[in-house]
Amino acid sequence: MRKHIDKFNDFILKENKSTITFEKINEHTYKLFIDNNEIGSVYLDNAKDSVMFDKTLLPEFSNKKVWGIHQMGIKPKYQGKGYGDILLSNIVKLSKNNEIDLLVLGVLSENEKAVNLYKKHGFSEYKDGVVKYMYLDLKSV
Numbered sequence: 001m002r003k004h005i006d007k008f009n010d011f012i013l014k015e016n017k018s019t020i021t022f023e024k025i026n027e028h029t030y031k032l033f034i035d036n037n038e039i040g041s042v043y044l045d046n047a048k049d050s051v052m053f054d055k056t057l058l059p060e061f062s063n064k065k066v067w068g069i070h071q072m073g074i075k076p077k078y079q080g081k082g083y084g085d086i087l088l089s090n091i092v093k094l095s096k097n098n099e100i101d102l103l104v105l106g107v108l109s110e111n112e113k114a115v116n117l118y119k120k121h122g123f124s125e126y127k128d129g130v131v132k133y134m135y136l137d138l139k140s141v
């Protein structure tokens, strides 16, 4: 039995005979499991406490509740099977449940897979460069 702080029963998904769960591991870390196998993870924080995000770049950033997405990933052997979609959908759902206004992240511009994934889920770019900064207004989804 894993010792997790919390387990989100509403994030349990049955797929064939497997159960996919999105679980809170500690204050900032969440993981995606198929049955007992960890397949992906993400680190979420208050973007205003993060050195990574420049508040002046995003309109109204300072008036909103903003979470930053960091180190999101699916383990290599599970990539390309739709689990990135499931992980990001769960992050969006969790954020909405916590009444967060915006999600922000930075991704290497050359990381086509990740950029496509974020665009597919409605993220827009607010600064481009080697790192592309993107945000999602949670009122729009």
Ligand SMILES: CC(C)(COP(=O)(O)OP(=O)(O)OC[C@H]1O[C@@H](n2cnc3c(N)ncnc32)[C@H](O)[C@@H]1OP(=O)(O)O)[C@@H](O)C(=O)NCCC(=O)NCCS
Pocket (backbone or CB within 6 Å): 071, 072, 073, 074, 075, 078, 079, 080, 081, 082, 083, 084, 085, 086, 106, 107, 108, 111, 112, 113, 114, 116, 117, 120
């Ligand atoms: C980026 C990542 C999270 C995507 O997860 P995944 O499970 O491989 O992606 P999925 O199979 O769920 O695909 C979801 C979407 O991602 C994009 N995508 C996935 N693989 C892709 C590829 N080979 N080429 C282009 N776009 C791709 C597509 O938009 C895809 O949607 P579609 O199938 O409807 O076209 C995963 O590849 C990963 O962990 N990569 C390494 C770590 C990383 O780069 N993390 C992001 C840091 S910001």
